[in-house]
Amino acid sequence: STKHKNRRKLHKTPTASLVGVTRQQTHKTSSSSPTDNQQLTDITEKPSSPIDTSALFPLPPTTTQNHDDDDDELMIDTSAPTLVAPTSSVPVFPPAAPSKNSGRLAPESRRVPIPPHRMTPIKKDWVNIFGPLTEILGLQVRMNVQRRCVEIRTSKFTKDIGAIQKGADFVKAFALGFDVNDAIALLRMDDLYLDSFEIKDVKTLQGDHLSRAIGRIAGQDGKTKFTIENTSRTRIVLADTKIHIMGSFQNIKVARDAIVSLILGSPPGKVYAGLRTVSSRMRQRAL
Numbered sequence: 001s002t003k004h005k006n007r008r009k010l011h012k013t014p015t016a017s018l019v020g021v022t023r024q025q026t027h028k029t030s031s032s033s034p035t036d037n038q039q040l041t042d043i044t045e046k047p048s049s050p051i052d053t054s055a056l057f058p059l060p061p062t063t064t065q066n067h068d069d070d071d072d073e074l075m076i077d078t079s080a081p082t083l084v085a086p087t088s089s090v091p092v093f094p095p096a097a098p099s100k101n102s103g104r105l106a107p108e109s110r111r112v113p114i115p116p117h118r119m120t121p122i123k124k125d126w127v128n129i130f131g132p133l134t135e136i137l138g139l140q141v142r143m144n145v146q147r148r149c150v151e152i153r154t155s156k157f158t159k160d161i162g163a164i165q166k167g168a169d170f171v172k173a174f175a176l177g178f179d180v181n182d183a184i185a186l187l188r189m190d191d192l193y194l195d196s197f198e199i200k201d202v203k204t205l206q207g208d209h210l211s212r213a214i215g216r217i218a219g220q221d222g223k224t225k226f227t228i229e230n231t232s233r234t235r236i237v238l239a240d241t242k243i244h245i246m247g248s249f250q251n252i253k254v255a256r257d258a259i260v261s262l263i264l265g266s267p268p269g270k271v272y273a274g275l276r277t278v279s280s281r282m283r284q285r286a287l
Helices: 001-046 066-075 116-123 128-136 163-176 208-218 220-232 251-261 267-285
Strands: 107-112 140-144 149-155 193-196 235-239 242-247
Touching: 001 242, 066 267, 116 128, 116 163, 116 242, 128 140, 128 163, 128 251, 149 163, 163 193, 193 251, 208 220, 208 235, 208 251, 220 235, 220 267
Parallel strands: none
Antiparallel strands: 107 149, 140 149, 193 242, 235 242
């Protein structure tokens, strides 16, 4: 029994000592905690001094503007401007006197080449060619035989600024094969033009096919060509594979469409029917 008691004592003493130690530690922690909490509260309660950032990021200066002042600045000054009197350093020139050459056009010249097969006709009709150019347009004309071209230039009698262009178109129309009386219409009217194209531009034909296309355009004794001219109020020249049309813009389009349909192989009767409808519409518009 004594042994058992001693064993119990031995077992109890360390636990008791341990419990005492733990109690002392808890007491110490409890005693030290309020001081620590006070230190923490003191640290948190003391605010840190603010950093001066005005030097790093300066604010723009705030200026108060009055809207009335802005309105005054935007108002238009209705007062008459003050003219600065001319000083001795500023030159003053009198108005220029009207000169004799003020109404005269600038000198201009053109050259119109003449093909070899049209040299003989131009020699025969030379009087009818240079007469309208000099009388109607007031141009100077001469024939340069060496260069085979007609030279045109303006003179002091030329009044129209587009006279030299009309004269060049007139000579060019005669060089392409038009009659002199038909070409004179280019001088008298302003809405006449020249249009040229080849059969190969419409369809690539060769040999007999090309000759048959030319025959369809001309017709027997030129009847088809005359019919197209009278219906569309144009003039047509067949020069080998080239076709030249003279007339107004709308009339040239009508004649060109009829010739293109003949080149593509449509029969003449069908082309005549289309021309009749077009001519009837043109008459109605004229009325």
